[in-house]
Amino acid sequence: MTDSSPERSECCEGSPEGSGTSCTTESIDLSCRWTVLPLLISSLLWLLLGSATLALSQIKLVAPGFLSSYEAVSYGRLEGVITSAFVFGFGLPALLAAAAWLQSRLGRTNLEGAIGLHIFGFAWNVALVAGVAGILTGDGTGLVGFELPRYATTPMACAYVVGAAVVLLNLKMRQHREMYPTQWFFLLSVLWFGWSFTGAIIAQSSTTSGLLQYIVGLWFRQQYLWLTLVPGYIAVTLYLVPKLAKVPLQNRSLAMMVFWSLVFLAPFGGIPASAPLPAWLVGLGTVTPALVLIPTLGLFLIFKNSRGEGQCPMRLTSEGRLISAATVFFVSGVLLSWIGTVTPLARLVDSTSYFKGVSTLLILGGFGLGIIALVHHAVPRLTGGAWANADLLRAQGMLSSVTVLGLAVALVGAGISQGLKTSGSSGSVGDLIGSSRPFFALAVLCALGFAGAQLMLVGAVFVQVFRSLNACCMPMISLWLAPMGSKKGAVRS
Amino acid sequence: MKHGPLIVVGLLVAAASSWSAIILGPVIQWNDLQPFKDETTGALYPARRPGLAEQGLEVFRSQGCFHCHSQNVRSAGLASDLKQGLGARRTVALDFLYDSVVMPGEVRLGPDLANFGARARKGQGADTNALVSSVLSRLYNPQSKLPGSMMPRYPWLFEVRPKGSVADPLAIKPDNGVTLGAGEELVPKPEAVALAHYLLSLDSNVSIFEAPIPAPPKPNGATNEVANAGATTNVTSKP
Numbered sequence: 001m002t003d004s005s006p007e008r009s010e011c012c013e014g015s016p017e018g019s020g021t022s023c024t025t026e027s028i029d030l031s032c033r034w035t036v037l038p039l040l041i042s043s044l045l046w047l048l049l050g051s052a053t054l055a056l057s058q059i060k061l062v063a064p065g066f067l068s069s070y071e072a073v074s075y076g077r078l079e080g081v082i083t084s085a086f087v088f089g090f091g092l093p094a095l096l097a098a099a100a101w102l103q104s105r106l107g108r109t110n111l112e113g114a115i116g117l118h119i120f121g122f123a124w125n126v127a128l129v130a131g132v133a134g135i136l137t138g139d140g141t142g143l144v145g146f147e148l149p150r151y152a153t154t155p156m157a158c159a160y161v162v163g164a165a166v167v168l169l170n171l172k173m174r175q176h177r178e179m180y181p182t183q184w185f186f187l188l189s190v191l192w193f194g195w196s197f198t199g200a201i202i203a204q205s206s207t208t209s210g211l212l213q214y215i216v217g218l219w220f221r222q223q224y225l226w227l228t229l230v231p232g233y234i235a236v237t238l239y240l241v242p243k244l245a246k247v248p249l250q251n252r253s254l255a256m257m258v259f260w261s262l263v264f265l266a267p268f269g270g271i272p273a274s275a276p277l278p279a280w281l282v283g284l285g286t287v288t289p290a291l292v293l294i295p296t297l298g299l300f301l302i303f304k305n306s307r308g309e310g311q312c313p314m315r316l317t318s319e320g321r322l323i324s325a326a327t328v329f330f331v332s333g334v335l336l337s338w339i340g341t342v343t344p345l346a347r348l349v350d351s352t353s354y355f356k357g358v359s360t361l362l363i364l365g366g367f368g369l370g371i372i373a374l375v376h377h378a379v380p381r382l383t384g385g386a387w388a389n390a391d392l393l394r395a396q397g398m399l400s401s402v403t404v405l406g407l408a409v410a411l412v413g414a415g416i417s418q419g420l421k422t423s424g425s426s427g428s429v430g431d432l433i434g435s436s437r438p439f440f441a442l443a444v445l446c447a448l449g450f451a452g453a454q455l456m457l458v459g460a461v462f463v464q465v466f467r468s469l470n471a472c473c474m475p476m477i478s479l480w481l482a483p484m485g486s487k488k489g490a491v492r493s
Numbered sequence: 494m495k496h497g498p499l500i501v502v503g504l505l506v507a508a509a510s511s512w513s514a515i516i517l518g519p520v521i522q523w524n525d526l527q528p529f530k531d532e533t534t535g536a537l538y539p540a541r542r543p544g545l546a547e548q549g550l551e552v553f554r555s556q557g558c559f560h561c562h563s564q565n566v567r568s569a570g571l572a573s574d575l576k577q578g579l580g581a582r583r584t585v586a587l588d589f590l591y592d593s594v595v596m597p598g599e600v601r602l603g604p605d606l607a608n609f610g611a612r613a614r615k616g617q618g619a620d621t622n623a624l625v626s627s628v629l630s631r632l633y634n635p636q637s638k639l640p641g642s643m644m645p646r647y648p649w650l651f652e653v654r655p656k657g658s659v660a661d662p663l664a665i666k667p668d669n670g671v672t673l674g675a676g677e678e679l680v681p682k683p684e685a686v687a688l689a690h691y692l693l694s695l696d697s698n699v700s701i702f703e704a705p706i707p708a709p710p711k712p713n714g715a716t717n718e719v720a721n722a723g724a725t726t727n728v729t730s731k732p
Contacts, residue, residue: 061602064635064645071649076557138555142594171497179497187497188504195508203516211586212520214595219515227508263504267511274567276584276597278522281515350571351563351601422601423573432602433643 023110025381031110032101033382035117037465039097040375042125044458046089047368051451053082054407058447061440072136080135080147086363087224088128088148088156092193093121094371095232099167099186101378102239106183107174113166120163127155143217146200153201160197164190181255185235188263189228196223215277222270226292229363231262233330233370234299240323240373241306244314250305258298265291273341274350289334289341296334303327318390318397322373325401329365329408333358336412345416348423353436354415357408364450365404372400372457379461383468392460399453406446414439528590529701538699541591542691549691552684554594556647563598564607564695580608581698581706588697603644611696621693622662628689629681630665637668650685653677 023031057078059066067073096117104111131152134140140147148156167190171183179187200220204213242249249255269288271281307314307324314320337358340349349355376393380386387393417435528537542550553559566580574580584607589595613624630637633651635644651665656678663686664678673679681689700706 060645061643064643068645069648074556074647075645076560079560080557140554140557142554142559142596144559144599184500187500191501191504192508195505199508199512199516207520208593209523210592210595211523211589212516214589214597215519216516219511223511260503263507264510267507268514271515272599274565274571276565276586276588278519278586281519284514347571350567351565351599353600353602356600418601422577433641436602436643 023108025105026384028104028108028110029101029381029384031114032104033384033468035111035114036097036101036378037382037461039093039100039117039121040378041458041461041465042121043090043094043097043371044375044454044461046085046093046128048451048454048458050082050085050090051447051454053078053085055444055447055451057082058440058444062437062444071138077136077138077140080140081132083145084128084132084135084148086368087145087229088131089125090371091224091229091232091363091367092160093124095186095189095193095228096120096163096167098232098236098371098374098378099190100170101382102182102235103167103170103174103186106180106239107170107176109170109173109175111170112173113169116162116166116169120159120166123159124156124163127152127159131156141204141213141217143213145221146217150201150204153197157194157197157201160194164194180238181249181252181259182235182239184255184259185231185238188259189231189235192227192231193224196220196227215271215281218270218272218275222288223267225359225362226262226266226269229367230266230330233326233367234258234262236370236374237299237303237323237327240319240377241303241314244317244320244323244377245307245312247306250302254298254302258295258302261298262292262295265294272350272355273346286341289338292334293338296331300327300331317376318394319373319376322369322376322397322401325397325404326366326369326373329361329369329404330367333361333365333408336361348419349415350419352415352418353411353439354419357411357413357415360404360411361408365408369400369404372397375457375461379464383464384471385464385467387460388463388467389460392456396453396456396460399449399456403446403449403453407443407450410439410443410446414443523586526587526590529587529699538701539588539590539697542694545687545690546694547593547691548684549687549689549694550592550594552688553691554596556688559596559598560600561598561602561644562604562606563601564605565597566605566607566697574605578612579605580611582700582704584697585701585704587701587703603642606692606695607697609695610693611698613693614696624693625686625689626663626665628692629663629685632681632685632688633665633679634668647685650688651679651681653679 056067056073057075060075060078064075071077100111100117128148131148134149134152135147139149139151141149167186171179171187174183197220200216200223203216207213207216238249238255266288268284269292271277271285273282273286275282275285312320314324337355339345340354340358376387376397414436417439418432421432421435528539530537541547564584566574566582566584568583569575575583584597588607589597613627617624617627629651631644632647634646635642636646648671653667653671653673654677656676661678661680664680667673667679671679698706
């Protein structure tokens with residue numbers, strides 16, 4: 001069973017209200033240009049900041065004396081900033097930007113309610129900056145993965161409601177009743193994050209019990225990873241793969257199975273095997289990594305069948321290669337998560353850097369590279385011109401993929417090495433330091449490389465935006481500066 | 494799929510199930526969670542931390558110490574923490590009953606701290622000032638105790654100030670290029686002292702119902718029995 005290519009027709013007959021206006025792909029892109037681009041740029045800047053912070057924190061593991069006189073950049077505080085930058089700075093705005101653009105394209109409608117996304121982008125980023133500053137000054141919550149202080153999360157939730165409403169409004173205005181799978185997954189991401197974020201904030205505010213807050217933190221981390229970022233990555237994959245491979249999506253029923261199995265299996269995990277919590281909760285957390293293999297296998301089959309055999313056109317584009325790498329990293333991350341939780345290896349890698357490597361594969365490898373692939377694909381269309389330097393983009397994609405792989409290998413390797421050194425009855429911290437250091441040194445190199453790759457991407461996007469501004473504004477400026485006589489001629493012409 | 498509202502209802506059901514299971518379940522289960530009462534001595538476990546240690550918990554959170562140090566002795570089936578002497582029993586939720594922030598940690602780049610206080614007292618005696626000084630010197634320069642340690646220095650938790658008429662008993666010897674003028678001393682800030690007191694308050698070596706401390710093996714090779722619930726390790730070690 002196949003589905004037609006993502007955009008079903010180049011032109012639509014009219015808007016849902018029946019006003020009779022036609023929207024071409026160009027007009028849709030134009031309607032998204034100054035809304036989606038700022039959101040993408042802000043998310044890429046957070047990705048750059050997060051990568052640089054990651055590099056700094058890894059340097060501190062290799063050389064603890066580096067910048068050791070500054071309280072704000074101590075390892076413990078930088079770790080809180082990294083997750084906040086990657087998930088809340090990069091992930092969510094990029095997700096809403098991607099959802100807004102792709103919903104408009106797939107729904108064949110011009111983007112409506114752009115002001116809502118501007119409000120979201122501004123308020124979200126201001127609150128996030130305040131939150132990150134709070135973590136650096138010691139106001140973090142102490143919950144791994146959800147360290148943003150409450151004075152930041154509440155305004156962020158309000159801003160999110162506005163942004164999500166715009167995406168949902170555009171979904172409702174779609175021309176075709178039947179939704180393309182990308183639209184299902186964006187709907188899932190956008191709704192689920194709103195619910196879980198609000199739920200986590202309310203639960204945090206309404207209890208003073210540290211134990212319950214700890215569970216809320218674990219729960220929310222699982223929700224944003226598996227029910228927000230992962231569906232976002234799947235949405236992008238299901239859009240880009242058929243489009244780049246120039247074949248219809250294979251197959252829709254399997255995509256539906258992936259969707260519902262993800263919805264009903266993934267939200268129950270996230271509790272570490274060694275957490276000091278009731279056994280039934282830990283049991284749920286242990287079973288879930290095995291259960292999410294089902295949607296992962298489904299996604300892999302869709303990907304494999306949709307990209308076709310032999311010389312696939314996807315290989316010719318930087319976004320095609322990136323989305324392939326993202327899929328490989330995502331599947332590897334899920335497999336490693338399962339291996340590290342269920343199999344005998346769990347005993348070895350519990351409480352080590354292993355799971356940081358797994359998170360790196362899922363967040364930066366799967367979701368991150370997926371979004372970077374979309375940026376490679378979207379920016380030329382949104383700015384109305386091809387990339388100024390396609391070779392630079394290819395190098396950026398390659399460097400991003402290689403460094404994410406290196407980072408994951410370093411952290412997983414460090415975890416296994418820590419486990420080997422400390423699993424015996426006489427394991428000591430001294431052994432652990434010696435065995436982990438080479439892996440952390442590799443992580444430093446890879447984190448620096450990843451940051452460099454993102455700097456290249458941010459630079460390339462700025463050049464594109466500048467060219468677009470130039471193309472759009474220069475004729476008006478020249479007209480304005482021209483002598484009166486020639487201006488009349490130009491106006492007439 | 495074309496029926497958006499039906500999809501939304503499906504998602505809502507799944508989200509509500511997840512919320513109920515993971516958040517509401519423990520709320521119901523822990524609704525009447527009470528300290529464990531030792532039937533023989535009448536002592537309650539856990540006790541509320543003293544004020545200074547409670548402040549230290551906030552410093553521990555604020556400095557992000559939990560990113561490297563766990564407070565979680567894992568069960569024998571999962572790890573060899575018990576064999577390594579990190580605690581007499583596994584860590585359970587009750588150990589954190591009164592803590593406003595619970596940070597069991599997920600990565601162990603430094604030693605586990607679940608029973609740091611118990612270990613420190615075992616190794617260095619019960620002189621509180623000596624114990625606090627030892628912790629403070631580790632915070633000021635971790636490499637002095639463990640050369641090559643990954644732990645960074647925490648110089649901002651200390652300050653140089655003029656000596657009073659009586660020298661501060663917690664003053665430490667500066668190093669790393671810090672020179673003191675005549676009549677000056679390097680003393681910990683209140684946050685450092687609070688953190689040291691918090692770390693020294695960490696002691697969960699108490700046998701409780703859900704995590705009893707196994708009795709030491711009997712010389713005649715008889716099977717291990719569980720120590721009486723409520724007895725501390727010190728008590729159980731008595732004949």
